[in-house]
Amino acid sequence: MKQTFLLIIMWGLLLACAGLPKMYPAGPADLPDTIKACEGVYPAGDWQLLHTIEAALPGSRKGFLMGLTVLSSRDRSARCVIMTLEGFVLFDARYDGRIKIERAVAPFDSDDFARGLMEDIHLIFFRPPAAQTAAGSLNDGTAVCRYHRPDGRIVDLVNPEENRWELRLYRSDHRLMKSVNIMSKDRLPADASTGIADKIELTAHGSPGYKLVMDLVEARPIGVEGSRDQGVQ
Amino acid sequence: MGKNIIKTRRFFCRVLFIIAALACLGWADSWQELKSTAGTVTSVTAGFSQEKHMKILARPLVSQGKFLFKSPNSLRWEYTRPLKSILVLHNGKTRRFVQKDGRLVEDASAGLQSMQVVVQQITQWLNGRFDENPAFEASLAIGQKIVLSPRDAAIARLIQRIEILLSNRPGVIASVTIFESEDSFTKLIFQNVVLNTPLDDALFQQVFTLDDEQ
Structure with a gap:
């Protein structure tokens, strides 16, 4: 039990220390579709x-x-x-x-x-108020939209699997601040999505953290x- | 912060119990008649519909549920839709469960530790002595209506007043409206009220939804 608790704490600390991952920019042909898919996440x-x-x-x-x-x-x-x-x-x-x-x-x-x-x-x-928006893929090939906010923070919107998006907010020093899992029951293609998720899990990393x-x-x-x-x- | 949550919960739970106890009160023109009628009620079974009205809402939020009361101090307040949740009180112990992912999960924030106070109040109200509740000033208004106004300024910031509309049928109330402000209020409408039927203690102890039972 104690070991499990320690593992959970270590996992939390690892997540909190996780930095901004490298993004491989999408080609000009793919860029509009990727950004459009990302924006379909928002109502x-x-x-x-x-x-x-x-x-x-x-x-x-x-x-x-x-x-x-x-x-x-x-x-x-x-x-x-x-x-x-x-x-x-x-x-x-x-x-x-x-x-x-x-x-x-x-x-x-x-x-x-x-x-x-x-x-x-x-x-x-x-949708993040972005001074600059980029799109591409992460190291594992997952599609990502990257929003550079005017306050220096960065929002990554990642689509690791169908019906699930993950939103990650990074501080200006690239440390992970909050992550949000956005899940939909409907198996809708992104461009037909209403932007209304069925389940949202928000985790604030660091101390004091919280989860909703x-x-x-x-x-x-x-x-x-x-x-x-x-x-x- | 945790203590504050419990304090707030306690307060709202007390209000819930006021409603619960008032559901047992009968039609009457005087406090004395109310006391006499209430004294004959041993149990209440009812359905309820709850409407939450707020200025920002185009249409009210509507919930439905079932309500069971057994004298002297057993209560079951169950929402069946849109969200299933069950609050049970039995032998001085209160618990609340919320259905999540198909199973009932205990709501720890409903740490209702003021049971002694609640039970005392229920006993008062069941005897029709709700005009003796120190938190609210009760008045009998025209049209079979009871109005409870908070005496304490701190409570008045939360609840402006509670209006109880009595049914023509002795021992039954038609509705309870809790005004948080003039444009934000919750209306509970009771339906299919049955008095004085035997209710098994298990209904106030075991955690299952009444839908499951049927």
Whole structure:
């Protein structure tokens, strides 16, 4: 048991120390298709998304909440509401260039929490604001899009297997900061994807790290009839 | 942070128990009549539909579930959709389970350690003495409605008021609406309420969904 725990810690440290991998640039003919496929990962238009959020707690325990996200890819705005499973609102904030907290109950009542949450929402749901975008493949042949953000951080969007994307956020010194697994149940080709994932796993590396697992309960396009209720089982 | 989560959970759990206990209350025109009717209720079985209304929502979020109560202190609050979860209280112990990847996982953040307080409150409410709850001021309004207003400013920041609409049928309530603000509220509508049927203790102890049982 102790050895397993040590191995997990070592694996975590290794991941945290993992640097930016070398990318082999795509040829001019492949570049547009690769970038288009990457951009299909992000929701396009206005959406109302309801997720269950599973948070890892100390002692290998788990806690569950509901997360309501209303987002617009057009103006990169988002409204995020965190509720208990019974529907009581613990946190409600919007972002439209700056964060405005509408309601916050302890322990969700700090500015740091609101800022961190909005950063995570932007990382997961919005295409990175890139000063420079490149595409190609990693050493193992996996396709990758690389976004150099204006703040010096780098986002790699990797497609290691069908229906699964991995998003990796690196610091400006190329150390891995966060990774996000984005999984879809539908076997849709990337160019037909709605950009709505069924399951999202976000891991923040380093200390203190955290892990969130978000399962889609409902996705409702705003201004359009119909919704999509599903989740990866 | 962990203590704060538990504190917040405790508070919301208490509210849940207020709703649970009020579901056992009967129609009446006075506190005394409510107390008399409540005294005759030994168990409640009901379905419920929960609507979460918020200004940002084009349509409310709707959940459905089943509710069981057995006097004096056993409770089962089960959501069947969209997310399956079960909260059970029996012999002073509360646990919550959430269905993940096809199996039920215990929710550790629902560390509900204030059972003594909750049980005392349930006993009060089952006796129809909900107007004696120190956290809320109760008033009987026109139209078979009970309004609970928080006495404490800290609670008032979380919940503006709770409105309970009594059914015409003695011992049954029609709905409970919890207002967090004027444009954010949760409405619970009870259906198919059955009173005083024998309920097995296993329903409050064993973890299985009622759908599985059927």
